[in-house]
Amino acid sequence: MSDYNFAYLDEQTKRMIRRAILKGVAVPGYQVPFASREMPMPYGWGTGGVQVSAACLTPEDVFKVIDQGADDTTNAVSIRKFFEKTAQVSVTEHTKDATVIQTRHRIPEVRLTEDQILVYQVPIPEPLRFLEPRETETRKMHALEDYGLMHVKLYEDIARHGEIATAYAYPVKVEDRYVMDPSPIPKFDNPKLESAALQLFGAGREQRIYAVPPYTKVVSLDFDDYPFDPSKADYPCALCGATESYLDEVIVDDSGGRMFVCSDTDFCAGRQEAAA
Amino acid sequence: MSDTMIGTAVDGGFGDPPRDAARAFRAALQALSRPGTLHEIAGAVPPAPCSVAAGALLLTLCDAETGLYLAPSLDTPELRDWVAFHTGAPIVEAGVADFALGTWTDLAPLDRFKVGTQSYPDRAATLIVEMDAIAQSGSRLTGPGIADAAYLTLPEVAAFQANRRKFPLGFDTYFTCGSQVAGLPRSTRVEDL
Numbered sequence: 477m478s479d480y481n482f483a484y485l486d487e488q489t490k491r492m493i494r495r496a497i498l499k500g501v502a503v504p505g506y507q508v509p510f511a512s513r514e515m516p517m518p519y520g521w522g523t524g525g526v527q528v529s530a531a532c533l534t535p536e537d538v539f540k541v542i543d544q545g546a547d548d549t550t551n552a553v554s555i556r557k558f559f560e561k562t563a564q565v566s567v568t569e570h571t572k573d574a575t576v577i578q579t580r581h582r583i584p585e586v587r588l589t590e591d592q593i594l595v596y597q598v599p600i601p602e603p604l605r606f607l608e609p610r611e612t613e614t615r616k617m618h619a620l621e622d623y624g625l626m627h628v629k630l631y632e633d634i635a636r637h638g639e640i641a642t643a644y645a646y647p648v649k650v651e652d653r654y655v656m657d658p659s660p661i662p663k664f665d666n667p668k669l670e671s672a673a674l675q676l677f678g679a680g681r682e683q684r685i686y687a688v689p690p691y692t693k694v695v696s697l698d699f700d701d702y703p704f705d706p707s708k709a710d711y712p713c714a715l716c717g718a719t720e721s722y723l724d725e726v727i728v729d730d731s732g733g734r735m736f737v738c739s740d741t742d743f744c745a746g747r748q749e750a751a752a
Numbered sequence: 753m754s755d756t757m758i759g760t761a762v763d764g765g766f767g768d769p770p771r772d773a774a775r776a777f778r779a780a781l782q783a784l785s786r787p788g789t790l791h792e793i794a795g796a797v798p799p800a801p802c803s804v805a806a807g808a809l810l811l812t813l814c815d816a817e818t819g820l821y822l823a824p825s826l827d828t829p830e831l832r833d834w835v836a837f838h839t840g841a842p843i844v845e846a847g848v849a850d851f852a853l854g855t856w857t858d859l860a861p862l863d864r865f866k867v868g869t870q871s872y873p874d875r876a877a878t879l880i881v882e883m884d885a886i887a888q889s890g891s892r893l894t895g896p897g898i899a900d901a902a903y904l905t906l907p908e909v910a911a912f913q914a915n916r917r918k919f920p921l922g923f924d925t926y927f928t929c930g931s932q933v934a935g936l937p938r939s940t941r942v943e944d945l
Contacts, residue, residue, distance in 0.1 A: 482770035490770075491815050494777050495850075498813075499874035501785045502924040502937035504896050508874045532781065534774045590786075619870035651896055651939065653920060672899075674785045689785040689897035689939075 483530040484562040489513055493531040493685070497676060500687035505650030506618070507601050507684040515680065516558075521551055523680025525578045525597035529559065532593060532676070533576060539565045540574035545582040545722070545739035552580070571742050581644070583665040585721050585743040588673035590690060596659045598679035601686065603647045603657040623655045626697060634702055643707075649695045650688060658694075664706045664722045669694040711736040716747035761833035764797035766811055776812040783926065784935035788893045788902025790886060793933045799830035805928035806853055806880050811838055813878070814851055819844035823854020826882070853880045856907035862915075865923050873920040876938070881907065883929045895940040904934055912942040 481487070489511075496510035515523040533539065539559050543552040547569040555578060556567050568574050571584040578595040588594060600606075604614045607625045617623070626647055633641045646663035650656045658669055659677060669675070675688040688694060698704040709723045714735040721743055723736040738744035766772035772795035779793040798807030814820055820841040822831065827843075835841055846852060846864040859865075859879060868876035883905075890905040904927075906912060915922040915938055922938030936942075 482774065487769060487773065488815060490773070490777075491813060492817065494781075495813055495818070496874070497781065498784055498878070498924070499876070501781070501897075502876075502939060503873050503920045504939060506873055506920060509872075532774075532778065534778050535771050536775075615871050674781070687785070689937075691899045692896040 480562040482535070482563055483533050483559065485513065485527065485530045489527075490531045493527055496685045497528065497531060497687065500676070500685050501674070501689055503654075504688055504692050505654030505656040505686060507679075507686045509683055510685050512680045512683040517554070519681040520599065522555060522578070522580055522597035524678030524682075524685070525580070525595050525680075526555060526558070526678075527680060528595045528676050528678035528685060529555075529576060529578050530563070532595065533559060533563050533565055535564060537563075537565045537575045538573055539563075539567045540569060540571065540577045541567075541579070542577065542582055542584065542740075542742075543580045544724070545584075545743075546741045548741065569742050570746075571740075581660045581662075582722070582739060583661055583668040583671075585738070585740045587668075588671050590672045592673040594671070594673050594675045596661075596675065596677045598657070598659045598677045598682070598684070600645075601657055601677065601679040601682050601684040603645075603655050618654060621653065623649075626655055627699075630697060630699070634699075640698065640702060640704075646704075647697050649697060651693050652695075655697070656686065656688075662708075662722055663696065663704075664708045666694075666696045666704070667706055709736050713738045713744060713747075716744045716751065718744070718747055760799050760830050761837040764799070764807070764834065765838045766795050769811075772808075773812045776808045779933060780809060780812060780926070780935070783933050784897075784924065784937050786897045786902075787895070787936050787940045788888060788898060788904045788934070790888065790932050790934050792931055793928075794931045799828065799834050801828075801882070802826055802831050802834075802853070803882055803928045804931040805933045806882055806926075807834075808931075809880055809926060809928065809933065810835060810841070810851070810853070814839040814841040816840040816842070818850040819848055821846045821849035821852040821854075823852065823858035825855055825858045826853055849877055851878050851880060853882070855882050862911055862923070867915075867918055867921040867923055870921070873922075876921065877923045879923055879925045881925060881927050883907070883927050886927050886929045886932055886934050890945070892943045892945055893936070893940050894943075897937070898940070904936070906936070906942065909942055909944045912936065912940070916941055
């Protein structure tokens with residue numbers, strides 16, 4: 477017997493979040509306001525993702541949490557244990573076994589399936605926020621589909637750096653309508669936003685939920701002469717040898733030594749097992 | 753209120769509300785994010801003529817914060833009592849409803865329902881349409897949630913085409929029959945074959 481309601485939140489709160497999720501699904505890329513609750517963790521630790529997961533989980537689910545691709549970081553472990561305790565769901569570190577995956581800043585390397593839901597933790601949901609601080613204005617810009625400012629920003633990148641220097645939280649246009657912040661995933665992951673899985677985004681502090689339904693058109697913003705480039709470090713993984721995965725640079729000593737390893741720990745471990 | 757009415761109103765809710773509602777929501781979520789797919793949604797036993805699926809949607813999504821419109825064929829004292837007891841949702845006029853329950857002919861004219869505003873397209877109604885049958889054949893659906901094309905029996909095509917032209921405004925629709933539910937968000941493009 478648990479001292480918590482199923483999946484921690486009370487039923488009224490879950491209904492409110494569920495209604496917001498459904499409207500998010502109906503209008504892909506549009507940020508639905510919701511009455512975000514205080515969660516037993518600080519803002520910035522995934523309170524939005526946790527609330528979306530709590531609203532989606534069923535007792536039959538198999539739950540996985542990754543933080544920058546890793547299953548074994550403090551944030552991922554604590555959120556996994558949180559739902560193990562409050563929703564009694566089974567958990568896994570294997571992407572292919574999971575039915576609900578909560579993620580901070582990565583999309584798993586393995587292609588997701590129709591039977592999976594990917595829940596993103598989002599710090600700043602508004603892609604225009606650093607260009608226009610006023611919510612009243614950015615709301616109007618979305619309503620009028622006025623995204624010129626974003627293109628100016630990308631153009632200024634090119635004028636200054638010779639290329640679009642945005643490397644993460646790279647803005648996308650969803651279903652030819654809304655410009656959306658895909659959360660701070662590396663732009664390497666942007667092509668994977670067109671997925672067979674349902675993708676839900678939760679921003680707790682900013683009180684927004686949005687969604688990308690399966691097979692929805694998601695285009696990374698670019699210019700004809702400066703096309704989008706999902707770049708990555710030009711090395712193979714030092715542990716599994718993968719050349720197609722996103723890599724973390726790890727400093728290994730005090731004299732500048734470093735190695736590049738897969739950021740997706742399950743993907744890397746799976747390849748090492750297969751090779752052994 | 754007679755004793756028998758109290759009996760009907762109290763019965764037929766979720767046996768285990770947190771878990772039943774979680775399963776029902778997942779069915780509703782899958783239905784809306786994959787238009788043209790059919791899902792079992794159960795756990796509710798609302799008074800006739802309301803279907804099990806529609807009852808489960810009401811229990812899962814409605815509460816004191818959401819206005820519910822009952823179209824004439826479903827606006828019975830028994831269902832009003834059941835909704836009041838299990839959800840506390842106020843019964844409201846079509847024009848201000850967050851959810852509307854009825855048969856297709858019942859719900860017309862559709863331009864009564866909220867479609868949201870340009871700034872807040874989420875402030876739109878969700879229609880729950882009771883059907884005699886739902887099948888994965890008939891009209892051709894394309895758009896978000898659909899790989900190539902999906903097929904669904906619709907009561908009418910023109911209304912959903914007009915609704916799609918308003919995107920990102922528009923109402924969202926669930927079709928219910930027995931314990932089955934299918935979803936049709938405003939983002940779906942509909943063609944007659």
